Amino acid sequence: MSKPVILTGLRANGELHLGNYLGAILPMIELQKKYAGKYQLNMFVPDLHSFTTPIEHDKLYLQIVQNLKKYVAGGLDLDNEDTYIYRQSYVAAHSELTIILNNFVYYGELQRMTQFKEKSDGAKDTSISAGLYDYPVLMAADILLYGAEWVPVGEDQRQHIELTRDVALRINNKFGEELLTVPAEWKKQVEFAGRGDGVRIRSLRNPEKKMSKSIDDPAGTILLSDTPEAAAKKIMSATTDSQGEIHFDLKAQPGVSNLLQILALLIGEPVDEVTKKWEGKTNYGDLKTAVASEVKVFLTAFQKKLDAIDEAELMRKLESSEFLMRDVALQRLYRIQQAVGLRP
Ligand code: TYM
Numbered sequence: 174m175s176k177p178v179i180l181t182g183l184r185a186n187g188e189l190h191l192g193n194y195l196g197a198i199l200p201m202i203e204l205q206k207k208y209a210g211k212y213q214l215n216m217f218v219p220d221l222h223s224f225t226t227p228i229e230h231d232k233l234y235l236q237i238v239q240n241l242k243k244y245v246a247g248g249l250d251l252d253n254e255d256t257y258i259y260r261q262s263y264v265a266a267h268s269e270l271t272i273i274l275n276n277f278v279y280y281g282e283l284q285r286m287t288q289f290k291e292k293s294d295g296a297k298d299t300s301i302s303a304g305l306y307d308y309p310v311l312m313a314a315d316i317l318l319y320g321a322e323w324v325p326v327g328e329d330q331r332q333h334i335e336l337t338r339d340v341a342l343r344i345n346n347k348f349g350e351e352l353l354t355v356p357a358e359w360k361k362q363v364e365f366a367g368r369g370d371g372v373r374i375r376s377l378r379n380p381e382k383k384m385s386k387s388i389d390d391p392a393g394t395i396l397l398s399d400t401p402e403a404a405a406k407k408i409m410s411a412t413t414d415s416q417g418e419i420h421f422d423l424k425a426q427p428g429v430s431n432l433l434q435i436l437a438l439l440i441g442e443p444v445d446e447v448t449k450k451w452e453g454k455t456n457y458g459d460l461k462t463a464v465a466s467e468v469k470v471f472l473t474a475f476q477k478k479l480d481a482i483d484e485a486e487l488m489r490k491l492e493s494s495e496f497l498m499r500d501v502a503l504q505r506l507y508r509i510q511q512a513v514g515l516r517p
Pocket residue numbers: 180181182183184185192193194195196197219222311312315316324325326327328329330333372373374375383384385
């Protein structure tokens with residue numbers, strides 16, 4: 174296990190959506206193809222992160238397995254021997270490292286996390302869980318346990334990656350530079366994943382906001398389980414603006430820019446190139462039709478692949494990966510426990 178590590182995870186509460194696919198699954202698949210044989214790829218389900226926002230506990234297990242299937246339907250090649258899939262809760266070292274890291278992260282740092290502020294905004298103190306507050310520390314443990322330098326995520330996770338770097342640097346300063354691999358800084362992360370400034374797909378209804386799993390925005394969110402026709406309809410009724418000309422301008426024209434961004438990622442071209450083709454055109458309907466058509470093509474192929482997945486094979490890969498990752502994670506946990514004085 175000496176290859177550099179690329180790692181990402183997608184929570185299992187609620188259904189995955191197009192933002193998840195374009196922000197995290199697709200870059201992972203592209204990196205797997207690009208770096209076959211040179212990098213280790215860890216694509217896991219952070220199932221312990223599921224409790225930080227409301228979930229239906231009786232559906233969780235099914236959703237965990239569904240997530241894994243969606244990685245495969247998105248193109249993850251399970252035959253690649255440097256690729257590992259696992260459930261966070263099946264590798265106990267994640268939780269153990271979190272408890273240690275908690276003591277090297279400051280209260281103020283966690284309070285500043287935008288996601289914490291957004292999710293706890295307006296909620297009563299009695300309904301904000303310690304789990305929600307501590308969530309970025311568990312995420313740091315997920316990354317640091319495997320020495321991952323590269324973590325392809327959407328732009329909404331940027332602050333968490335930066336916090337992980339800060340914690341790793343702080344710990345290394347105290348216990349030695351070699352102890353933890355510090356993940357690359359954000360600018361390098363997005364360059365590595367070939368993603369400009371990072372991906373933030375917006376709600377089709379309210380493009381000021383990101384596309385999210387929240388159930389109060391069904392028309393703004395394309396679920397990976399939506400029928401291709403329903404998804405196309407959502408694109409056709411996406412909120413745009415009254416400027417009457419197509420430009421890529423996230424501030425003045427977030428809706429139109431979002432459509433250009435979705436189109437570019439789906440057809441695998443840089444957004445600048447795609448923008449050039451549409452720049453100055455006045456018919457928003459044509460742009461919507463082009464995006465709707467690509468979304469349909471993508472969802473049709475994705476869902477076909479999803480239906481054909483051999484679950485037994487997936488479970489075999491999952492269990493063998495978990496077996497190996499438990500060992501890898503424990504080795505690093507022991508080194509950290511030694512450094513902090515818990516072991517001789
Ligand atoms: P989560 O589960 O909220 O989202 C999973 C991935 O999807 C990306 N994403 C988006 N990208 C672009 N546009 C959007 N609208 C959009 N919405 C979501 C997220 O950025 C993410 O990459 N904390 C993480 C899960 C996690 C993790 C980790 C990730 C836990 N441990 C370790 C990487 C490494 C989260 O809640 O993502």
